[in-house]
Amino acid sequence: MPSKTVLITGCSAGGIGHTLAMEFQRRGLTVFATARSTSKMSGLEKLPNTTLLSLDVTSPTSIAEAVERIKAQTGGKLDYLVNNSGRNIMIPALDADIDDAKEMFDVNFWGILRMVQGFAPLLIEAKGTIVNIGSIVAYLHKPFTSKLEFPERSVARALSLADRLRAGLYNASKAAVHQFDETLRLEMAPLGVKVVTVVTGSIETNIITNCPEPHLPPTSRYLAAKGALDKQYENKLDFKQATPDAFAKQVVGDVLGGAVGKVFRGPYAGTVRWASHIMPMWMQDRILLDGSDLDKVGKTAS
Template identity: 25%
Template sequence: MNAPTTALITGGAQGIGAKAANTLASRGWRIIVADLNEGPAKDLAEELNRQYPVGSAHLGFGVDVADEVSVDSLHAAVADETARIDGLVNCAGNILRQPAEALDIAQWRRLLDIHLTGSMLMAKTFYPMLKAARGSIVNIGSVGSTLGLPGRTAYATAKTGMLGLTRTLAVEWGRHGIRVNAVAPGYVNTEMVRSGLRNGTLSETALIGRTPLGRLAEPEEIASVIAFLLSPDASFVHGELIKIDGGLTIDGTFS
């Protein structure tokens, strides 16, 4: 019996990562949930085992993607369970809201380490397993990959950097059959966005008014595009950024 296709999702215990885990599991994937919070990662894996059992158990692990030792430990644990990774979703992320002139550089470094260094560490460390499977990577960009985001300098910088990482890995690793793409969500109904609405950094009225579809995205809508990019249906999609923003970044209305 063939082993199920396996996806490793960082930041997988909440938000878009958790929805990607559920969506892929519902389509027959085996899911490895990796999150800074090990307990919720294991809890989600158990829930997936109840709802979407596959030949091998869904698993949950703790990892700090910004720490090389932690990523190496995750790799060792995953390698004990499978010889290949068919999909890697680099979903781990955080947000820092400060004006540029008051930016805490230690927090700046931490955010860039989680988003950029973490995505690179995961890709590099799991490269042999991705190569064995001729697997696929999906990185998470943002509307911040296209637009300046006042008060979120570190976040916009990190998300813009994800494009360079995605494109360069795509050029280097395409010859090995590893596809690398990114998605750029707009404003999604997640805790990260809701926290911005609560503290006044974001205005829901302004966001909806700026988005041609007139609403926030739901996490499931982002997860569905991630699942497409990992699937055989996207077998010749490579080095691309797919915007999932309800039209926000193409609207040139100034009235």
């Protein structure tokens, strides 16, 4: 019997996609690992039943070429589509370049829609599963921060995960994915296709590496908070993190086990799930603002 097939986007070495590809392959699947450049997926080329493909999720032409390539190799079926590609920008909303923000959304949100539309016929034929990598920051409204010293320490650490990676625009892109997935899950069910959203906690990845360094313009209203933003970018934060390998084992187990809807994986994911529903807004705000230096913004120096 032919093995099940999976296509994963964003498989550059050092990221979640790379380890997901390795774990799916270890469990006997035929893997199509993709990135904009195949040279970035070092190590995967040595794995049996693994094909490396160049794929840009912002390019309809690139996606169409990948669809035809996979259709030819699988007989027109794809069992699992894992949308993992992502971009990050780190800047206050008032200082953000709209074109940069659009480019981020083009990868993080519209790229997922392009992939879903492009591979839908193969997924429907296989009665397959769409897996979109989300984040706990979709539940948070963290600006930027450093290490917290809040009394409710475990909750504070969990809620402050957004500080470690991203600013509000990134959070918004992930929230859009989560909301999209909930509707997509209902729309795809009559076609026999499952939709899974992986709400990702704190994982060791290279997402900061490809994030442009934040530069506040001289006219920025947030210059007083620049130190907190710099700490976020420089990764000078104290958080528990799961290794990509451990995360991949859990997620692949969920997916192959028939999960549907949201699954929460990685440190702090469970806490954020609880806190986002139970904790009152004023308490969330107090935790999320701690260490952000936003209390210094708008103050006139004496």
